[in-house]
Amino acid sequence: MDTTTIGVDLAKNVFQLSLAGxxxxxxxxxxxxxxxxxxxxxxxxxxxxxMEACATAHHWAxxxxxxxxxxxxxxxxxxxPYVRRSxxxxxxxxxxxxxxxxxxxxxxxxxxIDQQALQGLHRIRSQWLDTRRQRISLTRALLAEFGLHLPAxxxxxxxxxxxxxxxxxxxxxxxxxxxxxxxxxxxxRIAQIDKQLKSIARENExxxxxxxxxxxxxxxATAMIGSVPDIHAFRKARKFSAWLGLTPREYSSGQTRRLGxxxxxGDCYLxxxxxxxxxxxxxxxxxxxxxxxxxxxPLQRWVLDVERRTNHNKATVALANKMARIIWxxxxxxxxxxx
Numbered sequence: 001m002d003t004t005t006i007g008v009d010l011a012k013n014v015f016q017l018s019l020a021g022x023x024x025x026x027x028x029x030x031x032x033x034x035x036x037x038x039x040x041x042x043x044x045x046x047x048x049x050x051m052e053a054c055a056t057a058h059h060w061a062x063x064x065x066x067x068x069x070x071x072x073x074x075x076x077x078x079x080x081p082y083v084r085r086s087x088x089x090x091x092x093x094x095x096x097x098x099x100x101x102x103x104x105x106x107x108x109x110x111x112x113i114d115q116q117a118l119q120g121l122h123r124i125r126s127q128w129l130d131t132r133r134q135r136i137s138l139t140r141a142l143l144a145e146f147g148l149h150l151p152a153x154x155x156x157x158x159x160x161x162x163x164x165x166x167x168x169x170x171x172x173x174x175x176x177x178x179x180x181x182x183x184x185x186x187x188x189r190i191a192q193i194d195k196q197l198k199s200i201a202r203e204n205e206x207x208x209x210x211x212x213x214x215x216x217x218x219x220x221a222t223a224m225i226g227s228v229p230d231i232h233a234f235r236k237a238r239k240f241s242a243w244l245g246l247t248p249r250e251y252s253s254g255q256t257r258r259l260g261x262x263x264x265x266g267d268c269y270l271x272x273x274x275x276x277x278x279x280x281x282x283x284x285x286x287x288x289x290x291x292x293x294x295x296x297x298p299l300q301r302w303v304l305d306v307e308r309r310t311n312h313n314k315a316t317v318a319l320a321n322k323m324a325r326i327i328w329x330x331x332x333x334x335x336x337x338x339x
Contacts, residue, residue, distance in 0.1 A: 008093065050071075161180045237325035243266045
């Protein structure tokens with residue numbers, strides 16, 4: 001059978017395949033188990049394997065590439081319009097064949113094992129941070145019901161919570177102590193991951209160059225390396241910041257052009273890290289401004305001018321956008337940041 005393109009609708013245990021020839025017409029459809037799909041990749045002649053960039057897609061992409069196939073991962077949102085009529089596994093696989101013929105539909109680069117492992121560290125850290133925040137909020141709220149108010153801030157929160165819990169009713173004190181112990185354990189786990197990320201950063205030259213950018217720390221730099229498989233996929237710095245959702249969304253027609261707030265597309269975790277980093281950099285700019293204008297860098301002068309013309313939050317997002325473009329330049333040129 002002359003098959004040049006294989007559309008694969010991924011699942012946990014059942015894989016729907018659509019096989020197409022050079023003309024793009026589907027010549028066969030198959031429904032395979034996990035074991036049979038692995039065997040199919042090993043035995044089938046070289047072809048272009050097209051999949052949605054969803055869960056497990058990068059693993060199967062690496063597996064297909066190891067057997068000599070070329071692989072294209074397409075964003076699920078952009079494949080959806082190619083589904084005709086009812087949504088089924090076969091219809092999804094057929095849609096992948098049609099979407100693969102679109103020259104303007106850029107593929108998602110395949111992540112390496114190390115990149116996915118690094119991204120996994122960040123996801124674990126993020127989950128633990130959310131759990132820690134929930135436990136702290138719960139404990140604060142319960143203590144407040146008994147008139148035990150704690151100052152804002154998470155620094156040294158465990159010691160303050162333990163001291164306040166001693167004044168809580170005996171019926172509640174035991175369970176509160178368990179929650180506080182959980183907060184302390186989460187602090188230790190998060191610190192261990194931070195230590196591991198710093199170790200990774202020391203051994204990676206690209207991360208070391210990204211760390212020279214104002215507002216970019218170890219967490220942001222390692223998250224970039226783990227989440228961006230190929231920086232060269234972005235031809236311009238603006239395309240990179242647009243991919244992160246830091247450029248204005250647009251609604252235009254005819255001669256009317258409307259620009260709104262930032263689009264908030266793309267990876268929300270990376271965007272959050274950049275915005276928090278921009279807040280830190282803006283705070284540092286204010287500290288330097290109090291020492292005198294001669295202590296300010298060109299970037300700091302620019303963001304302070306934006307803040308005077310707009311407001312603090314808009315200046316923060318504008319600086320995050322600028323940081324994303326600087327990251328692209330530093331990464332592409334393989335040079336340290338020079339203000």
